[in-house]
Amino acid sequence: MEELVRQLKALADPSRLRVAHLLSRGELTVSELVHILGQSQPRVSRHLKLLTDANLAERMPEGAFVFYRLTGQGAGKRLAALISEFVADDDPSMRRDLERLDAVKAARAAEAQAYFDRASTDWETIRALHLSEHEVEAAILAAAGEGPFELMIDVGVGTGRMLEVFADRVARGVGIDVNHAMLNLARLNLEKAGAKHFFVREGNVTALPFADHSADLVTVHQVLHYLDDPVNAIAECARVLKPGGILLIADFAPHQLEYLRSDHAHRRLGFSDAEMGDWIDAAGLDLSRRTSLHPEEPAGRLTVKIWAATKADRAAEPGSRTRKQSQEEKQ
The missing domain is CATH 1.10.10.10 (Winged helix-like DNA-binding domain superfamily/Winged helix DNA-binding domain)
Incomplete structure (x- = not known):
């Protein structure tokens, strides 16, 4: 009262x-x-x-x-x-x-569009190296399951696209990024999409601004290859997951495209199933699904990997499951 x-x-x-x-x-x-x-x-x-x-x-x-x-x-x-x-x-x-x-929103939109125009060439260069975003998004949705999810956290929100993809499966979503220009772009895109149940905020994957056990779904889409320490990032994502919550990671399989490191600031040239499985284990999660999305022409192209992991109702001790319990799907 x-x-x-x-x-x-x-x-x-x-x-x-x-x-x-x-x-x-x-x-x-x-x-x-x-x-x-x-x-x-x-x-x-x-x-x-x-x-x-x-x-x-x-x-x-x-x-x-x-x-x-x-x-x-x-x-x-x-x-x-x-x-x-x-x-x-x-x-x-x-x-x-x-x-x-x-008028305020128009000024914001102009600023966001200017940033997009500067960055879009890099994005299109990388997108051309793997299967279409439509196919990747469909595989991510399949890996997540139908939900519904009460709270979704998208780490490295970028343009806000991952939140849009899950719009009808999520009651409330928060996109996290360290880049103010990207947050402005995501904010604009979500407003255009009428996604009032989503918002964005500044935050770092190594110190997410959420309490323990608060999220039903955490997505990390094409983010880990930019990080010096992906292990801690996965552990931090696991921390904010509720028991039974799902962590979805989409990134590249190991590759030899060295120019992505020099020209596009990629710290890691992809991740193997073995190392990703070890990191998920160390975070106390159970790897439940792996999906491989191979390019139509392998030479000089990238394979997209999707790893889905679940937080047990009682968090498993690190190393308590074997990778044989995982389910692998190749598409």
């Missing part, structure tokens, strides 16, 4: 109601809200603090930026959802806010 009273008091102010209405349309920074509302930074920050203290909004630091969004859990989520239903978009102040919000 006390929390509900606090939440209603927080919304009983025209400016805070405007802030909440704007946040119902997506994540925004303090500076963006200052621009939209035409109010001072201290005043906007005060409104955000009251909404956050009332568990109506969430604060998400991202490098030099701090994004705010409406809370995605609990009674605050249900109350926040009512805002869009009862606040009229044709109210003069709300209409002006939404016009300025459109």
Whole structure:
């Protein structure tokens, strides 16, 4: 009862109601809200603090930026959802806010597109070396199973594509990345897709910003080959998995394309089933499925591997299973 009273008091102010209405349309920074509302930074920050203290909004630091969004859990989520239903978009102040919000999003989109234009050549070069993304995504979905999954964490969110792929199997999804430009791009793509149950935040795979046993599904798509220490990354993913949760890793089989190291910052030239199995073992997970996606023309091309691992209801001791228990599929 006390929390509900606090939440209603927080919304009983025209400016805070405007802030909440704007946040119902997506994540925004303090500076963006200052621009939209035409109010001072201290005043906007005060409104955000009251909404956050009332568990109506969430604060998400991202490098030099701090994004705010409406809370995605609990009674605050249900109350926040009512805002869009009862606040009229044709109210003069709300209409002006939404016009300025459109301008903010257009500026964001231009920034994200500029980054995509710079990076897309590299991405297309690598994509041309393996089977189509459509085939890879279909294999990833098959490895995950039907779900449903309450919370999905996508490590190294990139463009946000993995979250989009799982949109109808996941109640709530969070994409993690260390690159602010990539987070902006993913945020834009998810907004375009209307995926309001997904959001992105800054985070590192070696120190994920989640409690132990919090996720039902963790995906690591084409990330490990960039890392100096994939072992610790897998262990950290295992830490945040619930008992019965699934870790999905998609990466390359061992290859000899040395220019990917020199020209595209790949630290590792693929991974063998043996080493991946050992790392999954060490993290206390059970390797349940391996899928190999071979290119149509092997010479100078990459084989995509997908490893699915499950966290037992009672975490197994490292080394407690043999790799013979794994199921291998070759496609």
